[in-house]
Amino acid sequence: MAKELTNMNENKTYKRRTILKALAGIPVLGFFAYETLRKLDFDRNKKSIVIKELGLDDLKAPEVISGAEGKKGDLLRVGFIGFGNRANQLSNSLGFMHPDQIKSREKNGTLAEWLEQEDLNVAVTGICDVFDLHAERGLATAANEVRPGGNSGQNLPAKRYKSYQDLLNDKDIDAVIVATPDHHHAHITSEAVKAGKHVYCEKSICRTEEELYEVYDTVRNSDRVFQLGHQITQNVIFQQAKEIIKRDILGKITLVETTTNRNTASGAWIRHLDSDGNLKPGDENSIDWLQWLGSGPYEPFTIDRYYNWTKFFAYDMGMLGQLFTHEFDAVNQLLRIGIPKSAVASGGIYYWKDNREIPDVLNAVFEYPEKEMTLTYSANLASSRPRGRVFNGHDANMELGGSLSITADWDSTRYAEQIKKGIIDTDGPMISISPGSGGDVDAITSATEKYYASRGLTTTNINGRRVDVTHLHIKEWLECIRNGKQTSCNIEMAFEEGVTCVMANKSYLEKRRVEWDPVNRKIV
Amino acid sequence: MKSTKTFTTFQLTTLVLLRLLIGWQILYEGISKLLIPNWSSAVFLRESQWILKGFANWIISHDGVLQVVDFLNTWGLIAIGLGLILGLFTRLAAIAGASLVFLYYLNSPPLIGLEYSLATEGNCLIFNKTLIEAVALIILVAFPTGSIIGLDIFISRFSKSKTMKEE
Numbered sequence: 039m040a041k042e043l044t045n046m047n048e049n050k051t052y053k054r055r056t057i058l059k060a061l062a063g064i065p066v067l068g069f070f071a072y073e074t075l076r077k078l079d080f081d082r083n084k085k086s087i088v089i090k091e092l093g094l095d096d097l098k099a100p101e102v103i104s105g106a107e108g109k110k111g112d113l114l115r116v117g118f119i120g121f122g123n124r125a126n127q128l129s130n131s132l133g134f135m136h137p138d139q140i141k142s143r144e145k146n147g148t149l150a151e152w153l154e155q156e157d158l159n160v161a162v163t164g165i166c167d168v169f170d171l172h173a174e175r176g177l178a179t180a181a182n183e184v185r186p187g188g189n190s191g192q193n194l195p196a197k198r199y200k201s202y203q204d205l206l207n208d209k210d211i212d213a214v215i216v217a218t219p220d221h222h223h224a225h226i227t228s229e230a231v232k233a234g235k236h237v238y239c240e241k242s243i244c245r246t247e248e249e250l251y252e253v254y255d256t257v258r259n260s261d262r263v264f265q266l267g268h269q270i271t272q273n274v275i276f277q278q279a280k281e282i283i284k285r286d287i288l289g290k291i292t293l294v295e296t297t298t299n300r301n302t303a304s305g306a307w308i309r310h311l312d313s314d315g316n317l318k319p320g321d322e323n324s325i326d327w328l329q330w331l332g333s334g335p336y337e338p339f340t341i342d343r344y345y346n347w348t349k350f351f352a353y354d355m356g357m358l359g360q361l362f363t364h365e366f367d368a369v370n371q372l373l374r375i376g377i378p379k380s381a382v383a384s385g386g387i388y389y390w391k392d393n394r395e396i397p398d399v400l401n402a403v404f405e406y407p408e409k410e411m412t413l414t415y416s417a418n419l420a421s422s423r424p425r426g427r428v429f430n431g432h433d434a435n436m437e438l439g440g441s442l443s444i445t446a447d448w449d450s451t452r453y454a455e456q457i458k459k460g461i462i463d464t465d466g467p468m469i470s471i472s473p474g475s476g477g478d479v480d481a482i483t484s485a486t487e488k489y490y491a492s493r494g495l496t497t498t499n500i501n502g503r504r505v506d507v508t509h510l511h512i513k514e515w516l517e518c519i520r521n522g523k524q525t526s527c528n529i530e531m532a533f534e535e536g537v538t539c540v541m542a543n544k545s546y547l548e549k550r551r552v553e554w555d556p557v558n559r560k561i562v
Numbered sequence: 563m564k565s566t567k568t569f570t571t572f573q574l575t576t577l578v579l580l581r582l583l584i585g586w587q588i589l590y591e592g593i594s595k596l597l598i599p600n601w602s603s604a605v606f607l608r609e610s611q612w613i614l615k616g617f618a619n620w621i622i623s624h625d626g627v628l629q630v631v632d633f634l635n636t637w638g639l640i641a642i643g644l645g646l647i648l649g650l651f652t653r654l655a656a657i658a659g660a661s662l663v664f665l666y667y668l669n670s671p672p673l674i675g676l677e678y679s680l681a682t683e684g685n686c687l688i689f690n691k692t693l694i695e696a697v698a699l700i701i702l703v704a705f706p707t708g709s710i711i712g713l714d715i716f717i718s719r720f721s722k723s724k725t726m727k728e729e
Contacts, residue, residue: 060715063648066582070647074593 087461088468092287111520115194117164117211117235119202119226120218121176124240128215128267129179131508133158133186136179155509157187158516161194164214166205168326171319173198201329202226206233213263213519215512216240219347220354222332224249227264228256236519238512240267241367242359242539243532247561250536257529265515266527266535268367272510275442276368278471283372287444287469288431289452291373291411296365297425298357298417306390306398306419307348307360310341317341342393349394355543356396357417358383362542365415365427366535367527368438372429375413376534378404380553381541389420402542415542434468443467537561569710577707581646581656584698588659589643595636603632610669611676618669638662646702649712653703660699667692 116132118125129135133155135143143149165176180196199205202222205214206229213236216226224244230237237257243266244250257264270276282288300306312318320341327339334352337343347353348360369375385400398419405412416425429436433450437443446453448464456462511527518525537554541561545552555562569577595601603621610618621627642662645655670678671693672686683691708714 056715059711060649060713062578062711063582063585063650063713066586066647067644070586070589074590078597 084461088456091456091461092469093285094282094287094469111159111516114160114516114519115163115210115212116160117166117199117205117208117214118162118176119166119205119214119216119230120222121165121167121172121179122169122217125172125176125215125217126179128217128238128240128508128512129162129176131155131506131512132160132162132215134162134179135182135184136175137182137184140182140184152506153184153186155186155506156513157185158513160516161196163194163196164199164205164208164211165196166199166202168330169320170324200326203229206230206235211235213237213516219330220359221245221334221352224253225333228253231256231260231262231264234262236263236515238265238267238515241363241535242355243363243536244540245354245359247537247540250533250540254529254533254536263515263519263522263525264529264532265511265518265525266367266532267508267511268364268371268527269507269511270364270368271371271526272507272514273440275438275440275471276371279436279438279442280372282436282442282444282469283429287434288429288436289433289447289450291429291431293411293430294369294373294413295425295428295430296362296369296413296415297427298361298365298415298419299422299424300419301422303390307346307394308390308392310345318345320344349392349396351395351547354396355539357400357419358402358415358539358543358546361417362402362415363535363539366413366538367531368427369413369429370531370534371526372438373409373411375406375409375411377537377554377556378406378413378541379408380405380551381538381545382551383542383546384549385417385546397546400546402545404538404542441471443470569705569707573705574707574710577702577705578711580698581649581652581702581707584659584695584702585643585646585655587643587695588639588663589647592636592639592641592643595632595639601632601636602628603635604628606666607631607669609678611678612668612671612673614665614669635662649708649714651717652708652712652714653706656699656702656706660696660703663692663696663699667696 118129121129126136126139130139130152135152140149143152162176162180165173165180167173167176177196177198181193183193185193197208199208205211214230216223216230216237216239218226218240220242223239223242227237227239227243244253303309310318318341322339325339325344327344330344331337337352343350348356354360381402381404383400383402385397387394387397388399390398400415400417402415403412404414426437426439429438432447433452434444434446437445445467446457446462446464448457450457453462457464462468515525517523541552541554544561553562554560607618607622621631638658639662642655642659645651646659667690670676671688672690673688706714709718
């Protein structure tokens with residue numbers, strides 16, 4: 039009996055021990071769950087603390103457009119002066135596309151995106167280009183009935199004009215888009231405004247100081263609506279950058295660095311060959327060469343000069359006019375820095391040893407003693423290492439491109455406490471806004487998020503839809519024409535930009551430091 | 563395969579510890595994929611360099627396939643991790659784990675001449691910690707502990723009593 043009891047007890051203990059052994063994994067799992075929740079909580083807290091401490095919890099993607107709306111205002115009749123590659127893109131943004139391009143976009147699956155674009159209620163009624171081929175392409179584009187907004191857009195017959203003066207004399211054209219080479223921009227814009235047309239002009243606004251004063255005075259003294267072609271302000275990311283600057287997240291900004299980093303022949307404006315290496319079309323029979331040269335010095339026609347005009351100072355300011363203008367506009371829109379007190383630029387032709395006059399490496403420094411800051415532009419056409427556009431503040435720096443990221447400064451005064459506590463990490467960005475996330479603000483916690491944050495696009499994301507920023511820029515111009523409002527790249531902004539670029543160009547050419555005399559409004 | 567030997571306490575302790583640690587690591591890999599918004603294996607697959615490069619590209623370029631792979635990967639990791647920690651279907655979990663981890667290794671082995679843009683852990687030549695983990699899982703297949711410490715006890719009891727009855 040006693041033996042049986044002991045046996046039973048032993049059996050019980052054995053069973054209990056077996057069950058304990060079987061369930062040994064459960065406490066491990068409990069510990070795992072506890073630690074996972076703790077980690078989740080930590081990450082969530084870190085995120086919300088960073089966003090709250092910066093006062094960005096109410097910073098959401100602004101709703102610029104609300105999708106397809108009804109037509110606004112009267113039909114506007116638009117004329118194109120210059121119908122090359124850029125005008126082709128502008129016509130797409132305006133709501134017009136050449137039949138060949140429709141076919142190729144249908145093939146690569148990007149047509150639907152364009153068809154969703156808002157109908158701007160415009161008709162292209164005039165095309166002027168010195169090259170027959172370009173003019174014909176323009177006419178076919180204007181006449182194509184495949185239009186965004188369910189083909190509801192109106193197509194009026196478009197007419198070709200042999201000279202821009204003829205186009206400007208046509209009373210049936212309300213507004214013009216100027217997309218010629220740069221040496222025509224200022225003069226054509228002035229003439230257009232005098233003829234009563236509203237103007238959307240591609241950058242850069244001018245080539246020389248004289249051209250700039252002419253166009254500035256003419257546009258300022260008229261009631262016509264002017265917009266310079268810097269579409270970056272329309273990017274949702276950019277508008278959030280504006281808020282970040284307004285809320286002083288970066289601390290005192292004393293240095294803004296802008297760059298250009300390209301490394302291709304096309305990027306260096308060698309564009310006279312097609313993709314098979316053959317010369318592109320055009321000769322003196324099909325191109326009105328004298329009109330193309332304009333008031334510039336006579337040069338015999340060559341395919342090189344016609345397609346690669348950017349290489350020569352007679353037609354533009356090289357990288358300063360083509361690329362720095364965008365950089366300056368971005369900085370000026372954000373910080374309203376205006377015209378610098380002084381500019382120094384130097385560089386040379388170090389890689390592209392062709393017949394070019396413009397430098398392929400250029401560095402320019404602009405001083406703003408009153409704003410207590412320096413703006414730099416460093417450009418290279420023979421290395422594509424991205425160097426970004428960076429706003430350096432005492433507390434944090436902001437890199438602004440297709441996406442935006444803000445990294446706290448290790449020696450920041452404002453964030454010293456949070457950095458010490460480990461709430462803010464200075465190794466990577468503390469805030470990033472990327473187009474893919476619908477423009478919502480996100481604090482960075484993991485490597486994967488960092489990876490996604492580094493991507494950028496040339497379109498912006500509004501209500502989950504990709505929208506072409508040039509379309510928004512043109513739309514703003516048209517709305518200002520209809521409602522008499524001010525455009526974001528108006529003539530004042532264009533003037534500040536023009537002076538700044540001409541100062542740097544002058545400094546490069548004359549190999550000296552140039553200054554702006556604000557009293558006499560002159561470069562000295 | 564019938565085991566004739568029993569483990570010493572030391573052997574059993576280290577084997578179970580190995581099982582728990584690998585289980586923990588794999589479970590958290592799976593859970594974290596659930597927690598990262600919009601996580602996709604595409605980032606990893608895009609890096610694929612060696613013999614699986616073509617297969618990885620095929621997965622990425624087919625949205626539906628990619629979604630299935632993402633789902634199987636996340637939940638597969640979670641199931642394997644749970645199995646190893648709880649000692650439930652331990653052998654199956656270890657075999658599945660070894661195969662999956664070996665697949666990761668095959669996608670980006672540190673062979674001479676192959677370079678990756680995503681940062682990798684440590685300095686490795688031909689073999690890396692991913693492969694070591696796969697081999698460690700094979701060891702767990704060879705020396706199963708689930709029916710000594712783990713829920714597999716109940717399963718082996720059940721099957722034992724079944725065979726006894728049949729006898």
